[in-house]
Amino acid sequence: MSPERQQWVNALTGQQLGGYILDGYLGGGGFGMVFAAHHATTGAEVAVKVLDPSGANDANTVADFDNEGVLLKKLVRRSHVINWHETSTATVPVTLGVGATVATVQLPFKYHVIARASGVLDEITSDPSLLNEMDWLERLSHWRGVILGVHQMHLSTVAHRDLKAENCLLMAGLKNSVEIRLTDLGRSKDFSTPPRYVVEEYLQGRGDKRHAAPECLLLLAGSTEADFRLADLYGIGSVLAELATGQSMTALALNWQDVIQQAMIDFRAGIQIDPGVLRPRYNRAFEEVARHVPPVIQKEVTDLLGQLCDPVAADRLPKAFGRRPLKTDGLQWLLRRADIAHRRLEAHIKQKQMNGRKTAG
Numbered sequence: 001m002s003p004e005r006q007q008w009v010n011a012l013t014g015q016q017l018g019g020y021i022l023d024g025y026l027g028g029g030g031f032g033m034v035f036a037a038h039h040a041t042t043g044a045e046v047a048v049k050v051l052d053p054s055g056a057n058d059a060n061t062v063a064d065f066d067n068e069g070v071l072l073k074k075l076v077r078r079s080h081v082i083n084w085h086e087t088s089t090a091t092v093p094v095t096l097g098v099g100a101t102v103a104t105v106q107l108p109f110k111y112h113v114i115a116r117a118s119g120v121l122d123e124i125t126s127d128p129s130l131l132n133e134m135d136w137l138e139r140l141s142h143w144r145g146v147i148l149g150v151h152q153m154h155l156s157t158v159a160h161r162d163l164k165a166e167n168c169l170l171m172a173g174l175k176n177s178v179e180i181r182l183t184d185l186g187r188s189k190d191f192s193t194p195p196r197y198v199v200e201e202y203l204q205g206r207g208d209k210r211h212a213a214p215e216c217l218l219l220l221a222g223s224t225e226a227d228f229r230l231a232d233l234y235g236i237g238s239v240l241a242e243l244a245t246g247q248s249m250t251a252l253a254l255n256w257q258d259v260i261q262q263a264m265i266d267f268r269a270g271i272q273i274d275p276g277v278l279r280p281r282y283n284r285a286f287e288e289v290a291r292h293v294p295p296v297i298q299k300e301v302t303d304l305l306g307q308l309c310d311p312v313a314a315d316r317l318p319k320a321f322g323r324r325p326l327k328t329d330g331l332q333w334l335l336r337r338a339d340i341a342h343r344r345l346e347a348h349i350k351q352k353q354m355n356g357r358k359t360a361g
Helices: 003-012 059-074 121-125 128-133 136-155 225-245 249-253 256-268 275-290 295-308 332-360
Strands: 020-028 032-039 045-051 084-096 103-114 168-172 178-182
Touching (some): 003 020, 059 084, 059 103, 121 128, 136 178, 225 275, 225 295, 249 275
Antiparallel strands (some): 020 032, 032 045, 045 103, 084 103, 168 178
């Protein structure tokens, strides 16, 4: 955490924003600080995401934060998307500075109140020992939760555009289960509304470059509904790669900094790169992922990754009789394929257990 962020965290911890008291810092991204909090009257536990004052003077940052509140409200009660309670602004006294320069000032803070999670998927995928302890049935269940969350968002005309394990919260579900809830919608887009920026602003996409689809790295990303949906398909595949290896598909296949640097040179020279030239690199990455997958579902997983993370965005859609369908059922097709892999692995495990009991008997 930067010294500046730490100062704001120290100043806000224990403060009351609206009806909620900030208990402690949970983490944060580029423009948001997330605190564990509780309702001052009911004691209900929540999370409060506060706009970092360091970005409060930047119009685009404020717009992204406000946009997140609008989309959270639109998606309220959508399955596998984080539950939203309210968005507001509160003015509170904060003490800032060091030594003789300490001063208490009244400052306004924008914030969102959302459900509090028990953890983040990234805490598992980024720790090799924890990831190795997670069985593949659980990994596939979590991945299905990501698909379902994106499916629900797309049905509500919203694209996430920044899918990664870091933005997948772990929440208590039914029957002591743990379910995925998508969060961090600051870069998300309601594609039923006009683009906010000029077309050139979308060439690199809007998400984390470490997890970005190749068209974003090659300055080929677009600003249409189809572009956003296809980028989300890549993100879904990349989360599956994280669940298998702990690394995003982009990190496995590419040195993204070098790709962007070369793309900038080509762009200035008027050269447009065919993303299909990246296929050999992606094929090697798919093989790397497959080595971490149980043999019984290696083909399903490799085929899914090959489709979802195809460097040619248009080829990520399913084919029907050799053609891309004009209409789709959202991501039901992908949910069905995830279920097939899950059932195949589950049947294989049960068969092994039965064989083991017969041998023991």
